[in-house]
Amino acid sequence: MSEERGKRDGGTAGTSSPDDAGSATDATPGASSASAAPTGKKSPRRSAAPASTAVAPARRAESQPAKSAARSGAQGTENIFKRLRRFFREVLAELRKVIWPNRKQLVTYTTVVVVFVAVMTALIFGLDLAFVKGVSWLFG
Numbered sequence: 001m002s003e004e005r006g007k008r009d010g011g012t013a014g015t016s017s018p019d020d021a022g023s024a025t026d027a028t029p030g031a032s033s034a035s036a037a038p039t040g041k042k043s044p045r046r047s048a049a050p051a052s053t054a055v056a057p058a059r060r061a062e063s064q065p066a067k068s069a070a071r072s073g074a075q076g077t078e079n080i081f082k083r084l085r086r087f088f089r090e091v092l093a094e095l096r097k098v099i100w101p102n103r104k105q106l107v108t109y110t111t112v113v114v115v116f117v118a119v120m121t122a123l124i125f126g127l128d129l130a131f132v133k134g135v136s137w138l139f140g
Contacts, residue, residue: 078086101109
């Protein structure tokens with residue numbers, strides 16, 4: 001258990017050999033491989049982890065342009081009304097994901113914005129008035 005924790009923390013705990021250094025970087029939470037996601041299960045040791053993970057991103061990179069090219073070609077052939085309908089459906093789907101503020105939060109946020117705008121308006125008004133008085137005094 002402490003050995004695995006040591007691998008996740010960069011090999012600071014437990015004893016590890018130089019062969020385990022490559023697999024320690026694969027166990028970090030920021031790694032992009034699917035095996036880096038915590039599943040709660042103990043994974044078997046891999047001796048050739050760097051070689052197997054180096055192939056996966058290359059495969060993903062090769063398949064991405066093909067998918068995006070196929071997707072952009074399919075969008076151009078759709079009817080304008082179908083595209084608009086899909087756009088509005090996607091907008092509504094994104095709006096459902098938004099965490100909307102309740103009434104108390106809305107009043108608080110609105111008050112903060114109005115007070116901030118009033119203070120900034122007064123500051124700019126004061127600076128403008130000072131510059132006008134200064135210029136009129138200087139040039140008479």
